[in-house]
Amino acid sequence: MAATCGRSVIHVEHIRKSYGTLRAVDEISLDVYEGEIFGLIGPNGAGKTTTMECVEGIRTPDSGTITVLGLDPFRDVYQLQERIGVQLQQAQLQKRIKVWEAVHLWASLYKRKTASGEQLLEQLGLADKRDAWFMTLSGGQKQRLFIALALINDPEVVFLDELTTGLDPQARRAIWDLVRGIRDRGKTVFMTTHLMEEAERLCDRVAIIERGRIIDVDTPERLVVKNCPQRTVVLATDDSGAAEAFGRIPRLDSVTRADARFMLHGSGEEFVTDVIQCLSDNHVRVTDFRTVLPTLEDVFLKLTGHSIRE
């Protein structure tokens, strides 16, 4: 994992973009480093797509500067397109274009040596659809075709906007593996998602964006530690003295109980150890024990005051 040690391949400084009176992107700055998977997460309309499309050179920000692979996405757009791969959130192809025709066309557009289209189709589970018209593909198959097109020129930076929207869990996992594979070959991935699980499992770093502003940027783990120190232990016991013993656990915030089931809420990394210590000191027999750690979802809730799904 490269995290923050590589060279900056995407540098965004104070960009703004308005549509009429709406500030879609309001003073965003960020850096994406070579070899990392960087995710933008945020609710609908937060400005993820707008930011990403400015970086890809297909929209122009009102102000601010962007550098991608040392190039200006506006001035050097064709040079840049040679070296990046783009999957757009909302795109279609010609209704009656065949899958293999799309892949061949794309392969013919780049000067650099391209990846094997047939191999990509194989990897993405589209080999048996190579002769199908685009309009006959299912949503997930279209999505996978767009991912194939984004990878056809063996790009140095890959942009994936909502890459697993509409995919079934199995296909989603396959795509995650594929994206990790891209990173492991030294490429950089810039993606957006509103699936917290996806961001947590896939991204080396994430930026949380809301109403056109970045609220925080870090690794998913550090975001959780920093913003949500609370820990919850769920356990089941018949021991009558348990409730009283739990009261002596340091850093315990609250206990909720349903019959033999206890939920102990505390904070700090030591909390789980303290609970185990208490159980062992008091010889409490438990029939179930698990810890619930906060997730990016909780971080999001904490930072924005609402859930990403609202």
Place this chain on the structure above:
Amino acid sequence: MPLSTRGLFALTWLETKIFLREPLGAIGSMVVPVLAFLVLGRALPRTVPLTATPYAGLLAPGGVPVLVSILIANSAVLSLVAIISIYREGGILKRLRATPLRPPTILTAHVLVKLLLTAVTMALMTLVGRRYFSPGVDVPVISFAIALLIGTWSILSIGFVIASIVPTARFAQPIGAFILYPMIGLSGLFAPLSAFPPALRTVARLLPMTYVVSLLGGIWRGEGWLAHLGDIGALVVAFVVCTALSSRVFRWE
């Protein structure tokens, strides 16, 4: 912005195949004008002597072929407008733009497809016409075809201006027809320009369709290219103006 040929022929060939896969579109734009040619050709008298018609009117020799050719060019333009607006609405143009393809290359591919279509329809019309409706005189078919391609190429650029202003794909055909058919009405095909009131005559002189009709009619009657340099010049000017205009107002999404 320079036109790049990388991907141009691949895209043109692909778009041609895709166009032919939609049976209604292909039949509509190729077969209908040919049928119109046959029906009109049989219905209208062909006895008006050449010298009696000072203009390339509908009843003059060549009137019907010129009208049908205009219809061919017209349907090419309407089809271009429809395709461009559908591609824009569906995000296809945007997806193509996020590649090293240059915008003029994408649009030129569509122009080439339409010119190809026009040429094939013209060839069909000639074949059918030779068999069922002899024009009577020796028509310079090759020159006529070239004239038609020049005319189509020029008014396709109007198609891009129209495609830039239509709000949604649904309105593409009606708006296109609304602009093109009056142009045909004023083109001198149905009444000579000299019969128009002065204001209307000026308008007609500003419309490229008028020059297409004049060029096609002249070539059909066997006049030389030199006699029609003015028409060709006007069509080139129309192309340059419309292309410049659409490159300013064209929307990709």
